[in-house]
Amino acid sequence: QVQLQESGPGLVKPSQTLSLTCTVSGGSISSGSYYWSWIRQPAGKGLEWIGRIYTSGSTNYNPSLKSRVTISVDTSKNQFSLKLSSVTAADTAVYYCARDTLYSNYYYYYYMDVWGKGTTVTVSS
Amino acid sequence: DIQMTQSPSSLSASVGDRVTITCRASQSISSYLNWYQQKPGKAPKLLIYAASSLQSGVPSRFSGSGSGTDFTLTISSLQPEDFATYYCQQSYSTQYSFGQGTKLEIK
Numbered sequence: 001q002v003q004l005q006e007s008g009p010g011l012v013k014p015s016q017t018l019s020l021t022c023t024v025s026g027g028s029i030s031s032g033s034y035y036w037s038w039i040r041q042p043a044g045k046g047l048e049w050i051g052r053i054y055t056s057g058s059t060n061y062n063p064s065l066k067s068r069v070t071i072s073v074d075t076s077k078n079q080f081s082l083k084l085s086s087v088t089a090a091d092t093a094v095y096y097c098a099r100d101t102l103y104s105n106y107y108y109y110y111y112m113d114v115w116g117k118g119t120t121v122t123v124s125s
Numbered sequence: 126d127i128q129m130t131q132s133p134s135s136l137s138a139s140v141g142d143r144v145t146i147t148c149r150a151s152q153s154i155s156s157y158l159n160w161y162q163q164k165p166g167k168a169p170k171l172l173i174y175a176a177s178s179l180q181s182g183v184p185s186r187f188s189g190s191g192s193g194t195d196f197t198l199t200i201s202s203l204q205p206e207d208f209a210t211y212y213c214q215q216s217y218s219t220q221y222s223f224g225q226g227t228k229l230e231i232k
Contacts, residue, residue, distance in 0.1 A: 037221075039169075047161075047169065047212055049221040060219040063126060096168055103174060110216040111159045111174035118168055 002027040004097050004116035012091075012123050018084040022097030022116060029078045030055045035100035036080045037112055038071060040093040048093075052100050053080055087123045094118040127151055127215050131224035137232040142203045146227045148196045148213035157217035160189055160198045163226075164209045172211075173198065203229075 008020035022036065029036065037052040051061035053071045061069050065084070073080040084091060099114040128151035138144050148158065156176035161169035171180045173189035176196060186201040200207055208231050213224040 046226045047163075047214075047223040049214070049223060052221075060221075063220055098168075103178075105175075107155070107175075109157060109175040111171055111180075112161075112169075112214075113171045113174075113180065115168035115170075 002099060002114050004099065004114060006095060006097050006116045006119040008119060008121070010120055010122060012087055012121060013125050014088055014123055015086055018082070018087050018091060018121055018123070020082045020095055020097075020119065020121070021079050022081070024078045024080075024099075028075075029073065029080065030075050033102035035060075035102075035110065036071075036073065037098045037100045038082045039096045039098060039112070040091075041096070041118075042090075042093045050082065050084075050095075089123050092121065092123045094120050126220065127154060127218050127222050129213055129215055129222050129224040131211075131213055131227050133227060134225065135228040135230060137230045138203055139232045140203050140205055144200045144203055144229065146198045146211055146229075148191075148198070148224050150194045150196075150215055150217075153193045154215045154217035156192045157215055158189070158191065158196045159214045159216060160187075161212045161214065162207075162209045163212065169212065205231075 003025045005023045012018045035052040038050040053059045068085045070083040096118045097116045098112040101113045103109045130149045132147045158176045160173040163169040177189045210226045210228045
């Protein structure tokens with residue numbers, strides 16, 4: 001059974017770059033038709049999709065964050081990563097990684113079926 | 126950008142009730158609509174994908190319907206473990222977006 005685990009600093013200073021890694025266990029990050037996504041959730045608020053990556057390196061980003069976000073993949077380590085630059089207090093949130101699975105029945109549907117437990121990142125000096 | 130709007134934002138109901146949550150997209154998204162359940166302190170859990178397909182392991186009291194711009198999540202008979210927050214999410218665009226959530230509380 002595939003499991004995801006987020007890791008990275010829990011505290012980041014304003015204007016710096018937030019860096020998180022998601023480690024995939026129980027399966028290869030390269031197997032199957034999967035994208036790998038990042039999602040965040042400020043305390044008491046809703047979910048915000050940040051972006052996703054395919055193992056080929058193809059990415060899609062939330063337009064509102066695109067100028068500050070980079071998602072990358074390291075298939076040799078079975079990991080994918082998030083970098084968010086120039087952070088402010090508004091970037092304080094729980095950050096989740098998730099597997100974005102393809103389902104095809106003539107059309108091609110994606111859904112996020114496996115999630116990490118989330119990691120809390122606070123932006124503060 | 127595709128905006129997703131859920132209604133209501135919160136809902137009080139009793140065990141055994143039938144509950145319906147609505148999600149509306151700002152443009153047609155065909156059936157590219159997923160539903161998630163989130164409990165406090167936990168990651169979201171996929172319930173329904175492609176508008177009406179039940180994820181493996183999810184109880185059959187959960188069902189989804191709709192296409193185009195209007196979608197519903199129905200819980201046929203609320204159980205105590207169903208009190209949570211529910212989110213819709215569109216995957217029509219490669220730039221995903223979520224609804225703001227519907228918090229289902231015990232009456």
